[in-house]
Amino acid sequence: MLGVPRKMTDSSSWRPTASLAVLKKRADLLKKIRAFFYARNVLEVDTPALSIAGNTDPNIESFSTQYTGPGRTGELYLHTSPEFAMKRLLAAGSGAIYQLCKVFRNGEAGRQHKPEFTMLEWYRPEFDVHQLMDEVAELINEVLGKKEIIRISYQQAFIEHADVDPLSSNTAALKECANQNGLEHVIGMDDASVDDWLDLLIDQVVIPKLGLGRFFIYDYPASQSALAKISNNDERVAERFELFIDGVEIANGFHELTDTDEQRRRFENENKKREEKGLAMLPVDENLLSSLESGLPDCAGVAIGVDRLLMLIMGVDSITSVTTMSSVE
Amino acid sequence: MASYSTNEFRSGLKLMIDGDPCSIVENEIVKPGKGQAFNRVKIRNLKTGRVIDRTYKSGESVEAADVMDTDMQYLYSDGEFWYFMDPESYEQVGADVNAVGENTKWLKEQDTYTVTLWNGAPLTITPPNFVLLTVTETDPGVRGDTSGGGGKPATMETGAVVRVPLFINEGELLKVDTRTCEYVGRAKEDD
Numbered sequence: 001m002l003g004v005p006r007k008m009t010d011s012s013s014w015r016p017t018a019s020l021a022v023l024k025k026r027a028d029l030l031k032k033i034r035a036f037f038y039a040r041n042v043l044e045v046d047t048p049a050l051s052i053a054g055n056t057d058p059n060i061e062s063f064s065t066q067y068t069g070p071g072r073t074g075e076l077y078l079h080t081s082p083e084f085a086m087k088r089l090l091a092a093g094s095g096a097i098y099q100l101c102k103v104f105r106n107g108e109a110g111r112q113h114k115p116e117f118t119m120l121e122w123y124r125p126e127f128d129v130h131q132l133m134d135e136v137a138e139l140i141n142e143v144l145g146k147k148e149i150i151r152i153s154y155q156q157a158f159i160e161h162a163d164v165d166p167l168s169s170n171t172a173a174l175k176e177c178a179n180q181n182g183l184e185h186v187i188g189m190d191d192a193s194v195d196d197w198l199d200l201l202i203d204q205v206v207i208p209k210l211g212l213g214r215f216f217i218y219d220y221p222a223s224q225s226a227l228a229k230i231s232n233n234d235e236r237v238a239e240r241f242e243l244f245i246d247g248v249e250i251a252n253g254f255h256e257l258t259d260t261d262e263q264r265r266r267f268e269n270e271n272k273k274r275e276e277k278g279l280a281m282l283p284v285d286e287n288l289l290s291s292l293e294s295g296l297p298d299c300a301g302v303a304i305g306v307d308r309l310l311m312l313i314m315g316v317d318s319i320t321s322v323t324t325m326s327s328v329e
Numbered sequence: 330m331a332s333y334s335t336n337e338f339r340s341g342l343k344l345m346i347d348g349d350p351c352s353i354v355e356n357e358i359v360k361p362g363k364g365q366a367f368n369r370v371k372i373r374n375l376k377t378g379r380v381i382d383r384t385y386k387s388g389e390s391v392e393a394a395d396v397m398d399t400d401m402q403y404l405y406s407d408g409e410f411w412y413f414m415d416p417e418s419y420e421q422v423g424a425d426v427n428a429v430g431e432n433t434k435w436l437k438e439q440d441t442y443t444v445t446l447w448n449g450a451p452l453t454i455t456p457p458n459f460v461l462l463t464v465t466e467t468d469p470g471v472r473g474d475t476s477g478g479g480g481k482p483a484t485m486e487t488g489a490v491v492r493v494p495l496f497i498n499e500g501e502l503l504k505v506d507t508r509t510c511e512y513v514g515r516a517k518e519d520d
Binding site: 057059060107108109110111112113183185186187188189192195196198199200202203204224226242249252277303305 | 336357358359360361362363364365366367369383384385386388389391
C-alpha cells in the first residue's frame with residue numbers, strides 16, 4: 001500500500017498463542033456451559049458490546065470509540081460486562097438469562113488479565129446469593145470436576161488469615177496489618193482509602209493464605225457493594241460474593257440492586273471518585289436506570305472469567321496460553 | 330527528571346529505587362475485578378545485582394534511571410581501571426573493580442563487551458555469552474581419550490579457569506560459556 005509504512009514484525013508473531021489442543025478444550029468448555037444452561041431452561045442472549053454509556057467504576061477503564069453516524073454521532077463505549085443490557089432484558093420480562101461474550105477493559109494485561117476477555121454472565125430471578133452460589137458450584141463441578149467449595153465470609157476470612165477486622169478497621173490499622181505481613185514497602189499508599197488497603201490485603205495476604213482449593217467469599221464490605229444490595233441483616237456488608245479457585249479470582253456475584261435512586265447515587269459517587277483520581281467522568285446508563293424504575297425483578301447475577309476457567313482446566317498459569325491470539329502485540 | 334508510570338512498566342526498564350539504578354526483571358499486575366490494581370515487581374539492583382520485590386499502587390510514577398547498555402571494545406588495564414572504547418565515537422571510559430567484578434577473567438584486549446553506563450559512568454561489564462579463548466596452562470592432553478569423562482582444569486589466556494576434557498592441550502582455542510564457566514568445544518579462529 002502506498003504511503004502506509006509497513007511495520008516489521010517478528011516472523012513468528014502471527015502464530016496463535018494457544019495450541020490446537022487448548023482451542024479444542026475451549027470449544028468443549030463453551031459447549032458444556034451451553035448444555036448446562038440449556039438443561040436448566042436458562043435462555044442464551046446476545047446484547048450489544050457498544051453503548052452510549054460507560055462503566056463509572058473507578059477501578060475499571062472502558063474503551064471508547066467514535067461513532068460517525070448516521071443518526072447521532074459521538075462517543076460510544078465498549079462494555080466491560082454485559083450487566084446493564086442484561087438487566088434491561090430482565091426488566092422487560094426475559095426470565096432467567098445467560099450470555100457468553102467478549103468484554104473489554106482498558107489498561108489490564110498480565111498473567112491473569114487481558115484487555116479483551118471472555119465472560120460468562122447469568123441472572124436468576126428470585127434467587128438469593130446463596131442459591132446462586134449453589135448453582136455456580138454445580139457449574140464448576142461440571143467443568144472442573146467435583147470438589148467441595150468452602151464458604152467463608154469476607155470478615156471471617158480476614159480475621160482468620162490476616163488477623164484484622166475488615167469491617168471496623170481504619171487505614172492505620174490496615175496499614176499495620178500490611179506491615180505485619182511483609183508488605184511494608186508498598187509505594188503510593190500515602191493517601192490510600194480503606195478499600196485500597198482491603199484490596200491489597202485480600203490479594204496479597206488473605207487469598208494466598210487460603211491456598212489451594214475452592215472458596216466462596218461472601219458478604220463483601222458495603223463500600224465495595226458495586227451493584228449489589230446492602231444486606232438486610234447487617235448494613236456493613238453487601239450481598240456480594242466472589243469465587244476463588246487455587247488463588248485465582250473466578251467469579252463475582254450480586255443480589256442485584258433494584259432501587260433506582262440508590263443506583264443513581266452509586267453511579268454519581270463513582271464518577272466523583274473518578275474525578276478525584278483524575279479520570280474522565282463517564283455518562284451513566286440512563287436506559288438501565290429507566291429499566292430499574294420500570295421494575296427489575298428481584299434477582300441474583302454472577303460473572304465468570306471463562307479464560308481463567310480454561311487456565312484451571314489446562315493447569316497453566318498464563319491467560320495468554322489459553323486465548324487464541326493477542327490483540328495488542 | 331524523566332519518570333515512568335506503572336502502566337509503562339516492563340522487564341528491562343531502568344528505574345531509580347532508593348537512590349540506586351535498578352532494572353525491572355518481572356512486572357505483574359494484580360487486580361481484583363472490581364478493585365484497586367497493584368504492580369508486583371521484581372527489581373534487580375544494578376549495583377549489587379540483588380533482586381528485590383516491590384509492590385506499587387498502579388498509577389504511581391517512578392524516576393527513570395539514566396542507564397544505557399553500550400557495546401564497547403576493551404583496551405587495557407592500568408591495574409586500577411579497565412578501559413573501554415566506544416567503536417564509533419572513540420570515546421573511552423574507565424571501569425573500576427566494582428564495575429568489572431569477577432569479569433576481569435574474561436577480558437581480552439580488542440574484544441567487545443557490553444558496558445552498562447549509569448549517568449555516563451560504567452556500572453557493570455557483561456561479556457558475550459560465548460567467548461573464544463586460548464588455553465595457556467593445563468596438564469598434557471591424553472591422546473585418544475574422547476570420552477569426555479572426568480576432565481581437568483585449564484587456565485585460559487585471560488585468567489579464567491575452565492574444566493575441559495582430558496584430550497585438550499595448551500595452545501588450543503576453545504569456545505567457553507561465560508555464564509556457566511563451562512567448556513563448549515574446540516573452536517577455529519573464524520568461529
